[in-house]
Amino acid sequence: MNTPPTPDKPQRNWGTFFIEALIRLLGFSSIGFVLLIFLFLMQEGIPAFFKVSPGNLLSELWYPTFDLYGLLPLLLGSILITVTAIAIALPLSVATAVLVREVAPAWVREILKPMIEALAGIPSVVLGFLGMTLVAPIVQKLGAPTGLTAFTGALILAYMSMPTIISVAEDALDAVPKSYRDAGLSMGATQWQTIWRVVVPAARSGIVTAVMLGIGRAIGETMAVMMVTGNAARMPLTLDSLFRPARTMTATIAAEMGEVAHGSTHYHMLFGLGLILFMLTFIINLIAASTIFKKRQKGGLR
Amino acid sequence: MQSHFSSSRKKETSSYLKHRYWLLLILALLLPLFGCGQEQISEGQSNTSSSQTQTIENKGSDTLVNIALAWAEAYMKENPDMRISVTGGGSGTGIAALINGTVNIANASRAMKAEEIEAAEDNGITPVQFVVARDAIAIVVHPSNPVDELTLEQISDIYTLKITNWSQVGGEDRPIVPLSRQSNSGTYIYFLKNVVRLGDKESDLLFSPNTLLMPSSEGISAEIRQNPNAIGYDGLGYVTEDQKVIAVAVDSEGDYVLPSSETVNASSYPIARPLYMYTAGEPTGLIKTYLDWILDEGQAEVSRLGFVPLK
Numbered sequence: 001m002n003t004p005p006t007p008d009k010p011q012r013n014w015g016t017f018f019i020e021a022l023i024r025l026l027g028f029s030s031i032g033f034v035l036l037i038f039l040f041l042m043q044e045g046i047p048a049f050f051k052v053s054p055g056n057l058l059s060e061l062w063y064p065t066f067d068l069y070g071l072l073p074l075l076l077g078s079i080l081i082t083v084t085a086i087a088i089a090l091p092l093s094v095a096t097a098v099l100v101r102e103v104a105p106a107w108v109r110e111i112l113k114p115m116i117e118a119l120a121g122i123p124s125v126v127l128g129f130l131g132m133t134l135v136a137p138i139v140q141k142l143g144a145p146t147g148l149t150a151f152t153g154a155l156i157l158a159y160m161s162m163p164t165i166i167s168v169a170e171d172a173l174d175a176v177p178k179s180y181r182d183a184g185l186s187m188g189a190t191q192w193q194t195i196w197r198v199v200v201p202a203a204r205s206g207i208v209t210a211v212m213l214g215i216g217r218a219i220g221e222t223m224a225v226m227m228v229t230g231n232a233a234r235m236p237l238t239l240d241s242l243f244r245p246a247r248t249m250t251a252t253i254a255a256e257m258g259e260v261a262h263g264s265t266h267y268h269m270l271f272g273l274g275l276i277l278f279m280l281t282f283i284i285n286l287i288a289a290s291t292i293f294k295k296r297q298k299g300g301l302r
Numbered sequence: 303m304q305s306h307f308s309s310s311r312k313k314e315t316s317s318y319l320k321h322r323y324w325l326l327l328i329l330a331l332l333l334p335l336f337g338c339g340q341e342q343i344s345e346g347q348s349n350t351s352s353s354q355t356q357t358i359e360n361k362g363s364d365t366l367v368n369i370a371l372a373w374a375e376a377y378m379k380e381n382p383d384m385r386i387s388v389t390g391g392g393s394g395t396g397i398a399a400l401i402n403g404t405v406n407i408a409n410a411s412r413a414m415k416a417e418e419i420e421a422a423e424d425n426g427i428t429p430v431q432f433v434v435a436r437d438a439i440a441i442v443v444h445p446s447n448p449v450d451e452l453t454l455e456q457i458s459d460i461y462t463l464k465i466t467n468w469s470q471v472g473g474e475d476r477p478i479v480p481l482s483r484q485s486n487s488g489t490y491i492y493f494l495k496n497v498v499r500l501g502d503k504e505s506d507l508l509f510s511p512n513t514l515l516m517p518s519s520e521g522i523s524a525e526i527r528q529n530p531n532a533i534g535y536d537g538l539g540y541v542t543e544d545q546k547v548i549a550v551a552v553d554s555e556g557d558y559v560l561p562s563s564e565t566v567n568a569s570s571y572p573i574a575r576p577l578y579m580y581t582a583g584e585p586t587g588l589i590k591t592y593l594d595w596i597l598d599e600g601q602a603e604v605s606r607l608g609f610v611p612l613k
Binding site for chain 2: 064136232
């Protein structure tokens with residue numbers, strides 16, 4: 001038999017071989033699991049789009065008890081809340097990452113870093129409860145008829161996605177070579193100018209990744225959102241929609257899955273929502289990956 | 303190609319990422335272990351206990367869950383050999399479990415639908431219905447709201463957005479924020495049929511899309527407590543003292559009645575309903591003894607929890 005030439009390794013180390021094979025298997029199995037999940041979602045979710053007419057799907061009414069499956073209010077609700085959450089979280093997170101990595105003295109960093117990581121560990125139901133009892137009354141004082149609004153949800157989501165964005169953005173800043181900072185400072189730039197014009201742009205693709213991970217976290221969050229957004233499946237098209245209740249796809253699945261009869265249209269429709277969520281996060285990740293890839297091809301930095 | 307790809311990959315993977323991946327991998331491997339461990343323990347427990355004692359599985363309506371728990375606790379105190387496990391989840395959940403044969407008793411705050419009975423019979427199960435208590439749905443507002451009484455029609459108009467300001471029903475100039483339970487709640491269906499649609503079977507009125515669907519009774523009471531604009535409905539058993547209960551009349555000529563044990567049993571309060579338990583087939587043995595106990599001595603627990611006993 002033709003064995004591949006292995007000039008450096010005359011003897012095969014079987015222990016290493018098995019461990020390598022095992023690790024390879026585990027690595028590929030995660031791809032396999034994602035594929036299986038996708039297939040399962042397709043199998044359970046696709047029938048919904050045949051059982052329900054397109055006119056019904058694109059309507060503005062989500063009343064599953066009465067076979068009205070308008071997806072638009074849920075889709076727009078999810079998008080509105082996620083986009084607002086990221087708009088709030090992004091500047092705060094990048095500023096925090098810059099503070100922790102570039103500005104703060106070592107002892108402050110030692111305190112801040114573990115605290116930020118601890119934030120990520122707060123269970124979402126606890127944040128939801130805080131949102132319901134503390135944040136909602138404040139939002140109502142701003143003039144909304146109720147405190148349970150899309151904005152309240154976005155605030156909670158921003159808070160939840162910040163630890164993710166901060167730690168990934170901070171790692172990206174960390175990966176910018178020290179020579180860049182030295183070069184900036186030696187050109188006569190102040191520390192602020194160096195950070196803002198050199199270090200942060202050099203870490204931009206890492207920050208994009210951070211934001212995409214944050215979006216992924218925010219769009220998939222369920223419990224906290226269900227508790228603070230009021231879950232009214234209305235179309236968020238007017239200007240005041242941010243300060244009105246909204247209903248997300250995740251909250252809809254969580255609230256209604258417990259009740260549906262297995263195999264009913266409503267059941268398939270909820271899996272259909274899951275499929276839409278899955279594809280949305282997939283597309284977001286794809287965009288993130290391609291921006292990073294393009295930057296690199298152009299000879300850009302990290 | 304291959305080698306180019308892998309070498310460029312190597313450069314990208316900085317040390318922090320490697321650490322993350324290891325951590326994630328370890329976590330991903332450990333989490334299911336914890337999960338399995340717990341499950342095995344609980345399974346083991348129920349196995350050993352079922353060999354010595356008798357178990358009744360009881361599941362369904364969230365409206366009934368407190369009362370069902372109180373019954374189970376009181377009954378188990380009197381009969382230490384019995385083990386009754388009670389879970390909520392909504393009337394539909396309980397009935398679905400009865401149809402699938404995974405529970406002995408399903409709790410429901412609505413009667414079974416024709417298609418549910420059909421599905422049960424297809425599975426070889428004949429559901430038997432028992433009325434175990436009565437419930438009144440109270441209309442609640444913030445304590446500072448000056449409105450004391452509403453007709454059913456006004457309530458229907460509020461939930462369908464024909465009335466949007468408290469001043470239209472004699473209150474302050476404030477927007478109305480209507481609250482409802484989630485659509486898997488038996489209370490939701492009951493309220494829709496009997497209040498929003500005013501009991502008219504031909505009506506196709508729905509809750510307006512602006513109605514807030516709260517995931518729990520606690521969600522409704524929390525919002526009522528802090529929002530002077532809100533109006534909500536919930537089982538009488540869940541109404542706490544910091545909410546204001548509205549007196550309801552069938553129409554503007556009728557009497558405005560506050561919900562209470564007396565008014566519900568006298569059928570003068572218009573939004574009241576029976577609460578059901580369903581068994582798979584005519585109950586026998588321990589399940590029958592338990593249901594007989596509920597219908598007799600168990601009724602004392604009903605009034606203690608704010609529901610309305612049968613007698």
